[in-house]
Amino acid sequence: MSKIEPSIGAEAHRLSDEIAERDIGARLIGGMAIRILAGDRFDPLFERKIEDLDFVVAKREREGLAALLIESGYQADDHFNALNGATRMLFLDPENARQVDVFVGGFRMCHELPLTERLPVMPATLPAAEVLMTKLQIVELNEKDRNDIYSLILSHDVGAGDDGVINVERITELTADDWGLQKTFEVNFERLVSDLPGIQLDDAEKSSISERIALLQTSIEEATKSRRWKLRARIGERRQWYEVPEEVNR
Numbered sequence: 086m087s088k089i090e091p092s093i094g095a096e097a098h099r100l101s102d103e104i105a106e107r108d109i110g111a112r113l114i115g116g117m118a119i120r121i122l123a124g125d126r127f128d129p130l131f132e133r134k135i136e137d138l139d140f141v142v143a144k145r146e147r148e149g150l151a152a153l154l155i156e157s158g159y160q161a162d163d164h165f166n167a168l169n170g171a172t173r174m175l176f177l178d179p180e181n182a183r184q185v186d187v188f189v190g191g192f193r194m195c196h197e198l199p200l201t202e203r204l205p206v207m208p209a210t211l212p213a214a215e216v217l218m219t220k221l222q223i224v225e226l227n228e229k230d231r232n233d234i235y236s237l238i239l240s241h242d243v244g245a246g247d248d249g250v251i252n253v254e255r256i257t258e259l260t261a262d263d264w265g266l267q268k269t270f271e272v273n274f275e276r277l278v279s280d281l282p283g284i285q286l287d288d289a290e291k292s293s294i295s296e297r298i299a300l301l302q303t304s305i306e307e308a309t310k311s312r313r314w315k316l317r318a319r320i321g322e323r324r325q326w327y328e329v330p331e332e333v334n335r
Contacts, residue, residue, distance in 0.1 A: 088157045089178055093117065093135050100138070100185075101209040103153055110146040110204045114192070114219050115139035118210040119233050123240035130285060131236035133229060137184050141211060143201045144190040147174070154185060195327040196222040196266045198259065206247055213241045214252035218259070221270045224327045234277060239290060243297045243304075253301060257308035264317035265326030267305055274302050 090096035097117045104111050113121065116135045120127055142150045151174065155161060159176035162184075166174045174187040192198040198218055206212050220226075220234045237251070244250040260267040277298055281291055310318075317326075 089159070089181065091181060093138065093181075093183060094120070097121070097138055098209075100153075100157070103157070104150070105208060107149060107153065109149045109153065110143035110201070111140050111150050111187075112204050112207070113139065113210045114141055114188075114200075114216050115186075116229075116233055118216045119237050121210050122213050122216065123236060126240035128236060128239055128286070128290070131232045131239075133232070136182075137186055139186045139188070141188045141192055141200045141204065142190075143204060147187070147189050150187060151176070159185060192219055193328075194219075194222060194330040195224045196263070196269060198222065198266075203255075212247040212252060212255070213237060213250065214247070214255040217251055218256060218270075221273050222266065223273070224269055224329075226273055226276060231277065231280065234273075235281075235284060235294060238294050238297050239286075241297075243300045251297070251301075253304045256301065257304050260305045261308040262311040262314055264310075264314045267314075268322075268326050270305060271302070274298055 088099070090099055094117070097113060101113065112118075115138070116133065117138055120135070140150065147170075151161065154176045158180075159178055162175035162177055170189070172189050172191075172193060174189060176185040176187070178184060188200075190201055192200050198215070200211060200215050200219075203211055203215055210216065217234065217237050220230050220237070223230055226234075241249065241251045243253050245254055246252060247255075260270060278295065281294060284291065286294075
């Protein structure tokens with residue numbers, strides 16, 4: 086009999102508990118991670134239906150996580166996993182019309198993010214900085230992902246470390262070595278600032294989001310850049326700086 090919880094929130098916590106019990110190097114990202122990270126600070130304005138769970142898993146732990154999901158009642162998408170299993174796996178829950186999307190050994194969509202080194206930092210989810218970057222790296226940002234970013238920034242200050250804040254040093258560490266990643270972040274920051282007046286938050290909340298975005302922008306701009314960053318900056322927008330990820334049916 087399936088162990089899968091009908092409530093996706095309960096299922097996220099159940100899987101996280103199982104992962105911790107088996108000491109598997111895997112953590113949540115995506116919308117559910119933002120809910121967990123925000124906790125009591127989550128603003129109901131950004132409530133939305135979460136349809137899938139997203140995990141990042143260390144390469145050496147992929148088989149352990151796959152076994153856990155199958156034991157829980159998920160069905161492996163054998164065709165997808167045979168083609169992509171070295172970097173990404175899908176597991177289906179037909180009964181609840183959901184799926185679990187697993188990124189193996191890192192995260193690669195419009196940009197590649199090295200996330201697995203940060204798996205031990207927190208229980209259940211990756212730190213807020215990493216979860217934020219998985220959203221900011223989206224070149225064609227939709228309303229759902231934009232609002233997820235607002236939600237995360239509203240519920241977390243920007244500062245040093247990972248304890249309840251967005252770790253700005255971690256973000257600048259990656260953008261200072263990757264011109265394309267910084268470019269995409271800059272484009273999305275501009276959109277976030279432009280769209281903010283139309284969001285139904287009070288002035289104090291909008292001010293908090295605006296100030297935190299400004300701090301992220303300034304920190305990224307002022308960070309000392311690597312030689313790799315400077316070489317790519319010479320080419321600029323003459324060459325596409327992002328990948329177009331393949332659509333996965335959900």
